[in-house]
Amino acid sequence: MRSILIIGAGKSTSSLVRFLLGESKNQNFKLIIADKNKVAAQNLAANHERASAVALDIFQASEREQAIQKADIVISMLPARFHIEVAKDCVRFNKNMVTASYVSKEMEALDEDVKQKGLTFMNEIGVDPGVDHMSAMQVIDRIRSKGGKMLLFESFTGGLVAPESDDNLWNYKFTWNPRNVVVAGQGGAAEFIQEGQYKYIPYQRLFRRTEFLQIPKYGRFEGLANRNSLAYRSIYGLEDIPTLYRGTLRRIGFSKAWNVFVQLGMTDDTYSMQNTENMSYRSFVNSFLPYSPTDSVELKLRLSLKIDQDDLIWDKLVELDLFNSEKKIGIKDATPAQALQKILEDKWTLNPEDKDMIVMYHKFGYELDGEKKQIDSTMVSIGEDQTYTAMAKTVGLPVGIATLKILNGEIDKPGVLRPIHPEVYNPILKALEDYDIKFEETERPYLGYNPDQLT
């Protein structure tokens, strides 16, 4: 019987395993779930007749090689930096491979070998990157096949809390790694291009430079720039496009309030503070404000960032219990970012009944037959529960579908790939529709950034 090896049994693997087990009888394969923690693998296998769980430490070369040799195709759900160990063995033992992670330089370097052996290493086939690539390239290729010229591409993705579970003032809960949320946007200016002009946003302005977006039935969102928009020019073949912007979605008002943390220095993850173990939330805030024997932390913060008495930002801060002098950070030598994460986790952790939501919004501006046009394309996916989250679904399903199509020879393009080719994205997007991951397209007047074109 054919066998699929999944290495890594983390939280985001739930939907992938459920999908594959659902197909395992029809399509006649078995599933080996391997993880350093065998119990995690067993929980996913759940005694299914076509699933087995094995303990696997990927740094034990012989264990790893044995497991890979026995498989027909390998899915690595490991943290991105560990894929390369698996990838090298896949080249050596002639196995196809699938990951949901960005193509690293090391992975890219295998391209020649992978092609020579006629193998398919499909990467970036989760949600972002993944579903964003596929849904964008499908529309871009369609526009170009009609002779259209791309003028604008903007693309936003957000991992948010579902409307039915959205019950705090920030309209936000942690639906994935909280640390990444706290430090998001750091490490360099965001760079993109608007109407032919290169634009740069430093971290200290990032959360004040949002765009508004609206999705019918779901309301308004704000988009803030990702760091690396320009890299997509070569990936998507948009070298000459005058406007290219990629961003992250939040609910309106999140960024303005988050900017308080940025300005105060609370998101800094580069140094340890003194005495954080016994530091109260209030003292943590006070560490970033001038000393005063009389003025309250509240007043100093308001003055420092010019927050009016009736500004909704204030309620958001109070909701987090930021001024509580009893609650303790309780982490030794915490960085500001670690301390802030602790405070946020008190309030932003999903309740057991909460659901998450993935939202994607693409704008395509183009010129066709002398006319400027625009297509907006949106996708919203709501999680079922805290196992089969929207995140797990939108990552796991495209990974699973791609894996089966490669296993069955329906996708056989060789190389270290992203899902940007029609023979890859068309069948996968089609299959995803059955799982309610589908895009709504709207034709609109071309907006661009030139209001005179609207008259």
Added chain:
Amino acid sequence: MRSILIIGAGKSTSSLVRFLLGESKNQNFKLIIADKNKVAAQNLAANHERASAVALDIFQASEREQAIQKADIVISMLPARFHIEVAKDCVRFNKNMVTASYVSKEMEALDEDVKQKGLTFMNEIGVDPGVDHMSAMQVIDRIRSKGGKMLLFESFTGGLVAPESDDNLWNYKFTWNPRNVVVAGQGGAAEFIQEGQYKYIPYQRLFRRTEFLQIPKYGRFEGLANRNSLAYRSIYGLEDIPTLYRGTLRRIGFSKAWNVFVQLGMTDDTYSMQNTENMSYRSFVNSFLPYSPTDSVELKLRLSLKIDQDDLIWDKLVELDLFNSEKKIGIKDATPAQALQKILEDKWTLNPEDKDMIVMYHKFGYELDGEKKQIDSTMVSIGEDQTYTAMAKTVGLPVGIATLKILNGEIDKPGVLRPIHPEVYNPILKALEDYDIKFEETERPYLGYNPDQLT
């Protein structure tokens, strides 16, 4: 005849050489000035009968060793990272050594060897570090010798333009390395302690958290926090002091306007911008603002940073010609910081007749016999011209004086040292007074940060 070797004939060496040559006959020594660029060394030697100039590449070991072996004492005026090569030879050939730079880890590591050989390696004996150490330790030791307990130490230094040459709205010109001024404050939060509370200021708030200071006859200044105040606890023996704060001086209003550059991202030195060679100053500014086909760069900047129509910040920006669409950056692949430096150098370069100024301000708060007291100590030094600048004088004279006192055996404390010991700072501060580098002390009521102590 005894000989002093100066390695490095940079701009800041002028006053040092003049001082030493002035003493050379009386004290019977000759001066060897060595530099990779022999002409620079010759210019300093200026055919003085007791001076000679030699070409020396410190990375040529045999050249370097020969020069050091022949000297009685070595002054390294090289960039700080190169001292260690000289220092190792000085250990090997039993030579005393003097530098104006911070003690590096590598230098510190030589301490045992230096002590064992009975040598004196005097470092941090320029102005900041240097004159600040000596003048502060003299007062601190005096307070402690009377049985006083230190409550507060704040210390500020600024390299500024002299009042008679102060003719722009920023009250600032470049009197030392412009690059260091542009990137000042980056690389981590400023950390200090106020009334027993640890305080942290991130870069994005640094220029909004200034203190005001006043010096009779010289007017008002503002102080902004340096990164590393807490390191001075162990150096000065102030481990338990409740308030310790070190900072940089500017004229009032500088920081508020400089913050515009910080907020926009113009001081970032970590990435290259596109097309900077032909970029106008105006386009440079526009790169950090949202695209608009109609709104002016001026309006976008005002809105972005909420600059009122009558705010003096605006005149400061206009004075720099920041919105000029003709003037070009003219640097290929410039970082934002490099481009900004270019713009600033147009306006902030000293005119030939301009003079510079070094300002130092210490506050010492202490308790003596149950009473809280405060001493404020200030020093202002004005340059003579653009050769004998205040910077060159306040660096070169303490270096030169220390060198002679070591050469003459008046200072013979062994080890890798800073000038924080009475036997070092007392004679040097005394000698500096003859060159008008002296501190004015004022006794004041203890201010601290607790206004109720003022009533």
